[in-house]
Amino acid sequence: MRRLLASTKPFALIVALTLAFLLAPPIPALAATTTVTELTNAGVQMDGQQVVVEGEVIGDIIYADVGHKWLMLSDGNASISVLTKNADAQKIVYLGRYNQVGTRVEISGVFRVDDTTRDGLTDVTAQSIKILDEGYAVQSPVDWQKIQIGALLLVVGGIVIFIHWRLKERTR
Amino acid sequence: MWPRFQKSDLGMIAHYLGSMVLLIGVIMVFPLAVSVIMSEWNITGNYLIGAGAATVIGGLLRMCRISPGALERRQAIAITGLVWIVGAFVAAIPLWLSGHYLSFLDALFEGVSGLTSTGFTLCQDIDHLSTADNMWRFTMQFLGGQGVVVIALSLGLFSKVGSSFYTSEGRNEFVMPNIKKTARFIWQFSSIIVIFGTILLFTVLLLYGFDPVRGFFHALWVTIGAYDTAGFAPQSLSIMYYHSFPLEIFVMVLMMIGAVNFALYARIWKGGFRSTVREFTADIEIRTLAIWTVFILMAFVAAILAGSFLTDYSGLARRGVFTIVAATTNTGFQVLSTHQINALLSSGAFFILVLALAIGGSSGSTAGGIKALRIGIIAKATLARIKDVLAPKSVRNTTGYTHLGRHLLSGEVTGAAMTITILYIVTYVTGAIAGIVAGYEPISATMESVSATSNAGLSSGLIAPDIPVYLKIVYMLQMWFGRLEFIAFLAVIFCFFASLKPRRRAKL
Numbered sequence: 255m256r257r258l259l260a261s262t263k264p265f266a267l268i269v270a271l272t273l274a275f276l277l278a279p280p281i282p283a284l285a286a287t288t289t290v291t292e293l294t295n296a297g298v299q300m301d302g303q304q305v306v307v308e309g310e311v312i313g314d315i316i317y318a319d320v321g322h323k324w325l326m327l328s329d330g331n332a333s334i335s336v337l338t339k340n341a342d343a344q345k346i347v348y349l350g351r352y353n354q355v356g357t358r359v360e361i362s363g364v365f366r367v368d369d370t371t372r373d374g375l376t377d378v379t380a381q382s383i384k385i386l387d388e389g390y391a392v393q394s395p396v397d398w399q400k401i402q403i404g405a406l407l408l409v410v411g412g413i414v415i416f417i418h419w420r421l422k423e424r425t426r
Numbered sequence: 427m428w429p430r431f432q433k434s435d436l437g438m439i440a441h442y443l444g445s446m447v448l449l450i451g452v453i454m455v456f457p458l459a460v461s462v463i464m465s466e467w468n469i470t471g472n473y474l475i476g477a478g479a480a481t482v483i484g485g486l487l488r489m490c491r492i493s494p495g496a497l498e499r500r501q502a503i504a505i506t507g508l509v510w511i512v513g514a515f516v517a518a519i520p521l522w523l524s525g526h527y528l529s530f531l532d533a534l535f536e537g538v539s540g541l542t543s544t545g546f547t548l549c550q551d552i553d554h555l556s557t558a559d560n561m562w563r564f565t566m567q568f569l570g571g572q573g574v575v576v577i578a579l580s581l582g583l584f585s586k587v588g589s590s591f592y593t594s595e596g597r598n599e600f601v602m603p604n605i606k607k608t609a610r611f612i613w614q615f616s617s618i619i620v621i622f623g624t625i626l627l628f629t630v631l632l633l634y635g636f637d638p639v640r641g642f643f644h645a646l647w648v649t650i651g652a653y654d655t656a657g658f659a660p661q662s663l664s665i666m667y668y669h670s671f672p673l674e675i676f677v678m679v680l681m682m683i684g685a686v687n688f689a690l691y692a693r694i695w696k697g698g699f700r701s702t703v704r705e706f707t708a709d710i711e712i713r714t715l716a717i718w719t720v721f722i723l724m725a726f727v728a729a730i731l732a733g734s735f736l737t738d739y740s741g742l743a744r745r746g747v748f749t750i751v752a753a754t755t756n757t758g759f760q761v762l763s764t765h766q767i768n769a770l771l772s773s774g775a776f777f778i779l780v781l782a783l784a785i786g787g788s789s790g791s792t793a794g795g796i797k798a799l800r801i802g803i804i805a806k807a808t809l810a811r812i813k814d815v816l817a818p819k820s821v822r823n824t825t826g827y828t829h830l831g832r833h834l835l836s837g838e839v840t841g842a843a844m845t846i847t848i849l850y851i852v853t854y855v856t857g858a859i860a861g862i863v864a865g866y867e868p869i870s871a872t873m874e875s876v877s878a879t880s881n882a883g884l885s886s887g888l889i890a891p892d893i894p895v896y897l898k899i900v901y902m903l904q905m906w907f908g909r910l911e912f913i914a915f916l917a918v919i920f921c922f923f924a925s926l927k928p929r930r931r932a933k934l
Contacts, residue, residue, distance in 0.1 A: 297765045312553040317635045352556040374741030400471025407478025414485030
């Protein structure tokens with residue numbers, strides 16, 4: 255009996271594992287990271303799908319509802335609204351603006367081309383946010399060369415206006 | 427025989443054009459100050475160069491005539507026609523230096539789009555544009571929306587010139603006893619609206635989490651864009667960026683205020699409430715605009731409901747209504763993404779949008795397009811013609827219309843309305859063909875052409891830095907034609923070519 259059990263054990267294990275594999279609930283496929291441009295261009299084809307999108311958070315963090323904020327994700331060519339939890343929005347260090355490179359994030363969430371819960375907005379409802387790069391502030395030094403050229407032009411323009419005024423006075 | 431420009435004419439035109447360029451240079455003080463306040467130091471130099479170039483160019487142009495006399499009508503028309511191009515050239519200098527434009531042509535396109543209050547943009551990475559550059563884009567739109575000439579007149583720059591200047595900029599009604607007062611009224615009224623609009627939108631943006639400084643600038647820019655029915659937006663997502671229904675409602679109100687004739691506001695300003703209501707309801711332009719808006723809105727809703735996009739009522743009420751108001755007022759603000767417009771909007775709804783863009787708002791307002799007044803006059807003239815055909819030969823009917831007083835519907839009035847309408851249609855078709863030849867979809871090419879000519883700026887996504895150079899030039903010309911309502915532009919062209927043709931020697 256013991257020998258029989260010993261001989262059937264591996265077989266039972268294989269059957270059990272096969273059944274478990276076959277009956278297991280579907281695991282969502284790991285989506286490949288996509289860009290904002292690809293996502294906005296794909297539109298209907300990606301509607302309602304789980305996506306992983308990467309980009310720079312730009313502009314401002316905007317109130318959505320109690321517990322949620324809007325982030326705007328950009329890849330330089332296109333941008334998209336991302337609905338996040340307040341706690342996730344707080345992870346953003348820099349917002350992409352003039353003189354600031356925004357925090358670079360990887361967002362996993364559901365893409366909707368016509369989100370009926372948001373009056374038809376194209377958006378991503380984020381489930382998780384991964385910070386790839388915090389971003390940084392860019393210095394804006396004075397461009398003295400441009401200032402000098404500008405000042406020179408103003409002086410030349412001023413001389414021309416003065417000459418015109420003198421000539422006009424003389425003709426009176 | 428076509429009138430020719432003499433050497434003395436060219437001197438006069440150059441002199442006054444120089445004054446306009448100087449004015450644009452002076453106005454560059456605004457973005458220059460913003461760059462200093464916001465510590466955007468590497469932008470400061472761009473505006474110094476821009477203002478300096480305007481001073482040199484303006485000064486040299488003024489030298490062409492030392493003591494200018496009174497302007498003749500055709501000289502005034504030529505100045506108005508040219509100021510939009512020469513002005514845009516100067517205005518483009520700081521934008522080009524910002525590094526956000528691929529070429530000077532792209533910056534010039536932005537200048538023309540700004541000054542004609544169209545709203546098309548070729549700016550790259552707009553979300554990282556400086557506060558000073560955005561300030562300049564919206565200042566251009568404010569200048570363009572009110573009319574560069576109107577602003578010059580309100581400052582008393584051309585006191586000797588008379589009314590030729592004013593009418594050549596696409597405005598026909600004098601709302602105050604004299605031209606300077608009329609120009610000042612437009613300027614003051616617009617300033618009041620911009621101040622109130624900014625306060626309102628600023629409050630909304632603060633509630634939505636904006637920091638006060640950014641909130642103030644965004645409120646000011648969106649107010650200018652909406653009231654001047656211009657359509658530049660500080661962010662790439664346009665009005666969608668703000669995710670605020672209250673803000674969208676205020677923007678819609680501002681767009682509608684901007685699309686109504688200034689002359690009617692002047693009547694409200696001066697007259698009592700009762701007489702104002704009577705005048706408003708009897709005005710052919712207001713009636714046409716109301717009927718047209720209701721009709722186009724119903725058709726748009728029906729076309730949307732026939733498709734599968736925006737079929738839920740809240741989405742339709744929010745995005746559908748905003749889109750149609752932005753189109754009928756020729757503003758061009760968007761609450762739908764480019765993909766939604768191109769791929770999800772039914773072809774019927776797309777076509778109705780194009781129709782709304784083509785007709786536009788009121789004459790004498792900041793809106794572009796054929797204008798409701800012309801459509802009303804043509805419709806009334808058609809009805810009068812039918813009445814004439816049916817009437818006995820001995821009966822002669824006369825028809826009148828109400829627009830800032832009672833007028834007779836003469837053949838001259840109808841002819842003028844028909845001429846401008848036909849010129850608009852010809853330009854719409856020509857631009858569409860140019861887009862189709864470049865390989866774009868006919869419906870997209872038509873939308874961009876109509877949008878450019880009617881100075882709307884609503885885009886199906888075709889306008890981008892990588893479009894062919896010739897198409898950029900075609901759209902710039904369309905924006906220019908549309909803003910001047912053709913006559914000033916055609917007068918400049920015909921006079922110029924007539925001047926090139928050698929005079930025939932008189933036979934002895």
